[in-house]
Amino acid sequence: MGATCRGPAMAAVPSAPNVPPPSYEETTGINNSAPYPYATPGEAGAASKGGYAPPYPAQPYTVLPGPAAAVNTVYPLVFHDRPVQMCCPSCNQMVVTQLVHHAGALTWLSCGGLCLLGCWIGCCFIPFCIDALQDVDHHCPNCRALLGTYRRL
Numbered sequence: 001m002g003a004t005c006r007g008p009a010m011a012a013v014p015s016a017p018n019v020p021p022p023s024y025e026e027t028t029g030i031n032n033s034a035p036y037p038y039a040t041p042g043e044a045g046a047a048s049k050g051g052y053a054p055p056y057p058a059q060p061y062t063v064l065p066g067p068a069a070a071v072n073t074v075y076p077l078v079f080h081d082r083p084v085q086m087c088c089p090s091c092n093q094m095v096v097t098q099l100v101h102h103a104g105a106l107t108w109l110s111c112g113g114l115c116l117l118g119c120w121i122g123c124c125f126i127p128f129c130i131d132a133l134q135d136v137d138h139h140c141p142n143c144r145a146l147l148g149t150y151r152r153l
Contacts, residue, residue: 079097079136079138079148079149079150080136080150081131081132081136083097083098083099083138084097084138084148085097086147088140088142088143088145088147089145090140090143090145091140091142093140095140095142096141097138097139097141097147097148098138098140098141099136099137099138099139100136100137100139101131101134101137102134102135102137103134103135104134104135104152104153105151105152105153106127106134106135106152107127107133107134107135108127109153110127110133111124111125111127111128112124114126133152134152135149135150135151135152136149136150137149138150
C-alpha cells in the first residue's frame with residue numbers, strides 16, 4: 001500500500017523571554033553608518049550630549065504565547081498525457097495516476113477536418129482511435145477519484 005502524505009510534525013516553538021528582536025541593521029550588517037547614532041543602553045541622554053535622538057521611539061509590545069500553527073503548502077499540479085505521481089486528496093495516499101482517454105475538442109475538430117477533406121465515409125472517425133488526439137482524465141487507482149484532466153485544446 002502507499003505511504004500517507006502527511007508532512008513532518010511541527011516542533012513546538014520555545015517561549016522566548018520578553019526581549020525585542022534585533023533590528024534589521026543589526027542582523028544584516030547593512031547601513032551601519034546610519035545618520036542617527038543610536039544611544040547604547042548605558043548611555044542616557046544622547047541627544048543632550050550633542051548626539052541625535054532616535055528618529056522613532058521604541059514601541060512597547062507584548063509577546064502572546066500560542067500554539068504553533070501547521071502550514072500546508074499546496075503547489076499547483078500540472079497534468080499531461082502521462083501518469084503523475086501525487087498525493088490523492090481523497091484517500092491521502094501517494095499514488096501514480098491511472099489515465100482514461102476520452103474524446104475532446106481536438107478529437108472532434110480532427111474528425112470535422114477529415115470530413116471536409118472528403119474522408120466522410122468512415123475515415124473521419126480515425127481521431128477517436130488515436131490517444132494523442134484525445135483528452136486525458138487522471139484517476140486515483142485506490143479510490144477511483146478524479147484527480148485532474150488534461151485537455152488538448
